[in-house]
Amino acid sequence: MSVSAAGGVARVPAVEGWFTLDDEPHLIGCRCAACGTYVFPPRSGACPNPNCDSEDLVPTPLSRVGTVWSYTENQYAPPPPYRAAEPFEPYALAAVQLEEEGIIVLGQVPKGIMAADLKVGMPMQLETDVLYREVVDGVDTEFMVYVWAPAGPTAAKSIGGGS
């Protein structure tokens, strides 16, 4: 997947603080400072573990690679507040299981990779892609979102190794 970063185009996350926008992007979750459990999306406040009364959820990067728990493909444009391009192009979504964190995270799959290309158990890796593009205060701006892309052999190998 490649995202054009032509001059004059600003690039911002479509939601603040959920993922990084570097070359090797990763999700940002939280880890409880007391019991060690994970949450995604990141948040402040109470640990969700009923056996833990900590209020100390610390932002932490999550594993970039995982395996497909399930997947689908939208053939119709979702309603607002999704900003569907016109004409609408079908796209896939995948829920990916992160072994170390013990969580499953739902995300879009890069444009052009469809349900037929996916399978439960398949290795995936986190990337980012343009969700929508809009001129904000005179600046052409790409609003970015995290996506799950089929992992290359190197990434796939690191899943078993606990990365």
Next chain:
Amino acid sequence: MSDRDLVVLGVGMHPWGKWGRDFTEYGMVAARAALKDAGIEWKDVEYVAGADTIRNGYPGFIAGSTFAQKLGWTGASISSNYAACASGAHSLQAARASILAGFCDVAMVIGADTTPKGFFAPVGGERKTDPDWLRFHLLGATNPVYFAMFARRRMDLYGATSEDFAQVKVKNSRHGLGNPYARFRKENAIEDVLNSPIVSDPLRLLDICATSDGAAAMIVTSRAFAEKKLGSLKGVPRIRAVSTVTPTYPQTILELPDFATDSTAVVAPPVRGFKESLCWAAYEEAGMSPSDMNMAEVYDLSTALELDWYEHLGLCAPGEAEGLLRSGATTIGGRVPVNPSGGLSCFGEAIPAQAIAQVCELTWQLRGQAQGRQVEGAKAGITANQGLFGNGSSVIVSV
């Protein structure tokens, strides 16, 4: 009969459809029908438990008082309950708690809705901290996206096919053919389903339930009141259990409208997942088991989800639902017919009314009044329902 049983004295529904009228119009039809069926006057009702609708303005948020006023203020106590798709069952639970606590003897449970066309979208406005808003904005994760992921797991893990899913639709469309309250009364063949357009792969338009207008109401009473009125309770349907349990941490299945599951990093998953626990809490309360059930009304938001429910209800082991369907066991005439009403497949979903409608159907079945769709000799049945944010229900009714 247990002292904790509730008697279902009357049930009533407005047919499901899509007209866009004031939801209270539908609700009034259902309320009057339930009162007539119970053989009591509105003035006899001491408590109204209303199931809320969130898409119809303020009257929808205060359904209990909306209907109490519409029927004419009598001083009856009220509650208004919102629990997503389980709102109707939570209302039943509120009425039940009030009766079993001795606060009243006669309660009305009521839910009605008018729904917009197309996909359910979140409530309006830009709400960047609301996961229900964000799942649409960031992912385009409509409700069918989640249904489709469950379906895809059945295919990849258990070898389910699109034909299996279509067969659920074929079965339910036959069940609902003669149901006067069903919105869709047309027999569908496998090819109809397979030729309908894919919405969220692998689910097609005819695999996914529609959104509907509709209303359902019931009159539930204490045992003492019903005995006094009827003399004998022989053959009168009774509520044996109402389960409205929430998930146990960690919730390991990706459910509507979540971005992620809970983590299993430090706490092992519970023995029973959320949907199983809803059903098993009902079995335990009733002191009954899956083999005691003669029928089930389940939330077939999609055809594939009906198959998941077979397993959550303990009608078969995980991975065996397609086999159970193919055997004919879940068709009327089989061992344990599922969705004899025609289910959401024939009704479409009218959120606050739907969980009540499930109990109305069991009531008619147990009285032998389910014309054209009767499960012969049925003595007990169970409902199963699940909505957003850890809301769900399961109700057991028996004679």
